[in-house]
Amino acid sequence: MRLERCTIRGRLALFTGVVVGLLCIVFSTVLLFTINRTATDNLTKEVTAVGELTAYYVDRGKLVDPLPPIPQNLIRPVQVVDPQGRVVAATRDLQNQPAMAHFTPKSPHRVASAVVCHSVFTSGRCHIVVAQQVFHNGDWTIYSAAPTLPFAVYPGVMTLLIAGTVIFTVAVAYGARHTVTHSLKPVDAIRAQLDHIQSTDLGRRVPVPMAKDEIYRLARSVNQTLDRLEDMLEQQRRFCSDASHELRSPITAIRVQMEYALLAPQDVDPTDLCNAVLPSVERLQSIASDLLTLTRLDAGVPYERRLVDLAELVATELNGHRMSREIVQHLATGVTVSGDRTRLGQLVSNLVQNAQRHASSTITITVRHADDDPRFPEKAAELEVLDDGAGVAADQRETVFQRFTRLDTARSRDAGGVGLGLPIARQIAESHGGTLTIHESAQGARFVVRLPLSP
Template identity: 75%
Template sequence: MRLKHSSLRRRVTLYTGMAVGALCIVFATVLLFVLNEMATQNLTAEVTALGEITAYNVGRGVFVNPLPPVSKNLIHPVQVVDPHGRVVAATRDLQHRPVMAHFTSKTSHQGASEVVCHSVFPTGSCHIVVAHQVYRDGDWTIYSAAPTLPFYVYPSVIAILTAGAVIFTIAMAYGARRTVTTSLKPVDTIRAQLDHIKSHNLGCRVPVSGAKDEIHRLACSVNQTLDRLEDTLGQQRRFCADASHELRTPIAAIRVQMEDAFLAPKEVDTAQLCNAVLPSVERLQSITSDLLTLTRLDAGTPCERHPVDLEELVATELSGHQINKKVVQNLTPGVTVMGHRSLLGRLIGNLVQNAQRYASSTVTITVEREEGDPEYPEGVARLEVLDDGAGIVADQREAVFQRFTRLDTARSRDAGGVGLGLPIARQIAENHGGALTVQDSDQGARFVVRLPLYS
């Protein structure tokens, strides 16, 4: 099985075991190297001491062949070589053997050491050989030796290190698995709760741990996501219900007219029937067109953008609408934004239609430039549409941007609104990197659009 398909517990356990095992191998290797160096130094010092004792006896002329061991703890090969290079005395294991080495010490007070490997020694292995010189009717050389130590020094050392590394690796891997298992228990609880949440119980939330750790932040993020999902689905359900209600009204009107015409076809005036049905058809067309526009805006469908002069665009939109109220224009020339001309025209048209629908007598439209906003380094294009109607209370200013929302249902329907114009206008503003809000005014409703300037 590939590791990427394994559980997190298994992967962490395996990686921890491998990492700890590798560290144990490195540690054991370094420790063995240090122990070998220390043991070799001690062994060399021991062989040097043996050579010095033998050299002292040779200098006094007190030595016999074979050489007896100096003590029970210093039993190593020793040879005494006379000035002519002949072995005149040696320990029992080197009797009748040639000289074990051919190097000498540079001074009589300090020995020289080398590692020598040949068959002079009974075991045939490598030995640490230390040479001492003493003067007695010539330069005599005393060689003392001891077998070199293996890398692991003693078998018990490698056994202890191996057993310790295995036990430590297993303990660390087990501890890592236990830690991961304990840490992931809240995650399993969150997963189980998420599996339980369906469309009919979106009010359920995952448990949040008391510790302020990553799991706590994960649970909070999941609950926030569920909050947004619940709000979105709630809005979708309300949207579907409201859309069905709005579509049902003109459809019912058309059905009544058609059924009346079907029951008395000879009494039907075609022109009169068309005039009666046409407003309902136009209402259906308006609703479906608005719904299609919202769908495209929600999907973020890309569109070509060009520099748009807001003063010229406002004048064009005003000339294309039938306005039965007085319009006051405060338009600053040269206020240009980067956007889709048709969509920005739709935004202005929706705001103007909304304003004249509720204005008492006057609609004021202002276009100007603002500077000094840190969110818009290049400046802000400000479009304001103000009516002198009843206005909107502060706690309902965000509600007007919800789809199919009408603060006064009967009045809004009589005026021809379906509650989609302002949501479309806000979505267009946001898709252009701006915002649409309702701000305070002395009288009426003040809708303010802020868009980044094009420089």
């Protein structure tokens, strides 16, 4: 047996049924109360009419005991009390009984009514008692009464309301469940399709319903998420493939050197072997360091923010590198940003190393203020690294920021780069709230870093 209460359709049907049932109960209660109130008002008027008929006889001095005949449809308990408070006349059912009530109308009113219980009536029920005053040689009081009505004046109406409440509640609950079931069919189809989508088969997409409702937007969002997931998975596969390729080259070189040394140890000088193996080890160390940096950046490892002067940072990094190209510096003072000095230094170092690999003869480095970027509410700090090399084609300016991506010219002029420097530099810039992009230039590649300026 399925637990319908655990499903959306079951919960919604239950909630709808409960709400509709409560509304029907409230409506039935109000209706019965209104009917009871109307019937009570009519009964009170009828009792008042009986008293008025008796008052007519008292006013003309034609009082007899028992009281004179009353029309069959108006027979009610009636008593006549004289000015001294004695019951001088009554209907046959109240002969020799004390007064049924002791209240009198308040001036200027001549009629008053009240509900009286535990009086002279033999039924034990409460009665509606109407008191009317008549002046005939003093104030006489005529009391007329009738039993109060039960809450359900008409039992048939109450039965009809109960049956209608049950039928209407069940019908609405069933209709709600049927409607929700029909509406959720596309969701079931989406779920079934997602169950069949595996990590090796991300090309499938969930069905999109024709009606442009919430489920339509859900299916669109799911398909867009699957698109991004497929792109990320493809990027991850490409990343693993490229990383394996990059690691294979130095490992193979080290293996060849070591196997040669083992095959002919007498012909191998340890110093020459170390000198031959050391570049491959350094390349492995560089790749491992870059991968570790990317992992930390992807994980969002927090860093300590300090004020960093960009001009001073660039000068320090340039002094720490052996430059093979002419360096032209335009470093404005007072350009200060907030961030991690080590990471920002790595950003500058990666850009300088990239420019050095591709420049023909000259690298121009500029640090200045930039106030024309709408992405930064205040002024931004700008670092520009420009080389005079072949440059980057417009359709490849985003490609170079993908991991392990090297353009053909870079591969042919390989100087140790593995395609991680620029992705690391961009991620460092973005982690500091900035950007790294390639701009147009007359010659070469122009890399521009913009970071939020600190006061």
